[in-house]
Amino acid sequence: MAGSAALARLAAAEGVRELGGDGLEAALAEGTTLVLFTGDPARHREIDDVAVIVPELAKAFAGRFRCAMVDPDRERAAAARFRVVVRPTLVLVHEGAMIGSVARMRSWAEYLEAIGGMLDRIGAPAAAAMEA
Secondary structure, eight states: OSSOHHHHHHHHHEEEEEOOGGHHHHHHSSSSSHHHHHHOTTTTTTTTHHHHHHHHHHHHHSSSSSEEEEGGGGGGHHHTEEEEOOOSSEEEEEEEEEEEEEESOOHHHHHHHHHHHHHHHTTTTOOOOOOO
């Protein structure tokens, strides 16, 4: 996957799956996944910041979702399917259906509130989120 050093670290992080092309639909069909759409890191400077936040969100919501990132060179169809027009965007997908999204870099509290609310809507098992 092309991109910045922060994206490379995220791609190498334990539990983060890289998605692209043919396997994307199958990978998102079961369970709950927080998906990062990055686009081009040279054009969207906030991508590195969000890439650092994703593993922290996974820790904060331990066990409530998996993490994935879409290969920016192959994300066009998936971005259209999930109505992603801004990069970076985090999309919460449950059993193949988009639950909601958070675009651009946000504060920690905003991420906790937005993602927690999405998880509550699908009835994902509760887990205490860490406070920053």
